[in-house]
Amino acid sequence: MKTNILICAKKECLGDIIDFPQIKKYFESKRHEVIIHENFCLEINNLKFISPFNVPKRPTVFAGCSPLVMENRIKTLFDAPVEIANIREQCSWACEEPDIATKLCKEIIYLAVNQIVYTKRYNPPDNVLKQKLAEYESVIKEIGPNPFKL
Numbered sequence: 001m002k003t004n005i006l007i008c009a010k011k012e013c014l015g016d017i018i019d020f021p022q023i024k025k026y027f028e029s030k031r032h033e034v035i036i037h038e039n040f041c042l043e044i045n046n047l048k049f050i051s052p053f054n055v056p057k058r059p060t061v062f063a064g065c066s067p068l069v070m071e072n073r074i075k076t077l078f079d080a081p082v083e084i085a086n087i088r089e090q091c092s093w094a095c096e097e098p099d100i101a102t103k104l105c106k107e108i109i110y111l112a113v114n115q116i117v118y119t120k121r122y123n124p125p126d127n128v129l130k131q132k133l134a135e136y137e138s139v140i141k142e143i144g145p146n147p148f149k150l
Contacts, residue, residue, distance in 0.1 A: 004053045008040035008064030014092040019102040059116040085112035
């Protein structure tokens with residue numbers, strides 16, 4: 001299954017140890033759609049970064065800083081399953097060699113892609129209260145606000 005991969009490559013956060021063009025080429029060769037953004041955090045409320053995906057409803061992997069910072073904000077932008085790949089703490093801060101950091105980054109993003117592909121999408125249960133209120137409203141419209149006045 002193809003996924004959308006959004007990579008935030010902010011140099012102040014991730015440094016320049018990871019070879020992002022190589023990562024993009026690797027995942028595009030596996031037929032995923034990859035977008036590298038230079039500073040996604042700054043413009044997170046701008047939806048133009050979602051529209052470049054050819055299929056915006058496809059599962060999406062966000063690779064960037066820690067999930068604690070971005071997860072809730074990212075998940076509100078997408079109407080599809082989203083997985084966060086933490087490449088800041090696990091790659092750019094943990095490795096000093098660019099080759100090792102890039103290889104590890106590929107592996108972490110690959111794991112996130114597999115996580116999202118093989119996890120069933122959560123479907124929230126039906127809103128029973130909303131259904132009951134709708135039924136009650138239809139009764140009120142039909143017989144009026146006083147049900148004893150039949």
